[in-house]
Amino acid sequence: MSQGRFITFEGGEGAGKSTQLRRLVARLKAGGREVVATREPGGSPGAEDIRALVLRGAADRWSPVTETLLMYAARRDHVERVIRPALARGAWVVCDRFADSTRAYQGAAGGTAPELIAALESHILEGTRPDLTLIFDLPVSVGLERAHVRAGAEMRFESKGQAFHERLREGFLAIARAEPGRCAVIDAAGSLDEVEARVWAAVDDRLAVHG
Numbered sequence: 740m741s742q743g744r745f746i747t748f749e750g751g752e753g754a755g756k757s758t759q760l761r762r763l764v765a766r767l768k769a770g771g772r773e774v775v776a777t778r779e780p781g782g783s784p785g786a787e788d789i790r791a792l793v794l795r796g797a798a799d800r801w802s803p804v805t806e807t808l809l810m811y812a813a814r815r816d817h818v819e820r821v822i823r824p825a826l827a828r829g830a831w832v833v834c835d836r837f838a839d840s841t842r843a844y845q846g847a848a849g850g851t852a853p854e855l856i857a858a859l860e861s862h863i864l865e866g867t868r869p870d871l872t873l874i875f876d877l878p879v880s881v882g883l884e885r886a887h888v889r890a891g892a893e894m895r896f897e898s899k900g901q902a903f904h905e906r907l908r909e910g911f912l913a914i915a916r917a918e919p920g921r922c923a924v925i926d927a928a929g930s931l932d933e934v935e936a937r938v939w940a941a942v943d944d945r946l947a948v949h950g
């Protein structure tokens with residue numbers, strides 16, 4: 740059995756990740772692959788319970804360090820119960836947010852020490868890393884406007900203010916610069932079809948999916 744592929748979608752609020760993830764999953768499935776579409780925080784029953792804790796309530800409900808620990812508690816459960824078993828049976832896993840969101844939200848934007856986040860990545864993920872990370876990039880004002888259109892109860896991070904979101908954007912771009920072999924930056928401006936074409940080109944370029 741061949742090892743599956745692990746693709747993550749990252750970026751700021753309202754960048755269009757979830758919409759494009761659904762399109763990519765449909766195209767990969769049409770090519771005959773088993774594809775597991777999942778998300779973070781969440782993706783397993785226990786991690787979804789933690790998601791409800793961390794995404795609801797006042798912006799200052801949790802400190803950035805507490806958020807980091809909650810994200811990694813959720814991530815460990817998701818990796819153990821969903822991601823690793825799927826990859827081991829040869830499935831492709833496409834995940835809406837993963838470890839880079841903790842680096843960018845709790846680290847670059849929130850101020851959690853990068854050493855703590857790096858230690859958690861190393862000890863909790865134990866080598867489970869994406870083969871490809873698509874970083875959706877968009878001006879902050881456009882992303883927040885899009886996110887408010889689909890607003891619901893899970894708005895803790897959207898409500899953190901412009902400066903937070905500017906640090907976040909720069910945090911994601913810094914990850915892409917530091918790891919160009921794993922990361923591809925996707926210009927998330929433009930129509931849904933234009934962005935889909937950029938996503939498909941990046942996936943085909945890095946993972947040779949063809950058609």
Ligand code: T5A
Nearest residue numbers: 752753754755756757758779780840841844885896930931
């Ligand atoms: N978080 C997560 C952390 O802080 N640390 C972590 O470690 C992790 C894993 C997750 C929150 O948790 C935080 C980050 C997040 O704040 P979420 O609800 O999953 O919460 O939030 P997002 O992942 O940010 O989801 P959003 O819905 O805000 O953004 P998406 O998925 O990027 O955007 P999408 O596809 O839902 O689109 C948003 C709206 O824009 C429209 C869509 O139709 C939709 O209405 N849209 C477009 N409009 C015009 N042109 C386009 N090209 C468009 N593409 C989409």
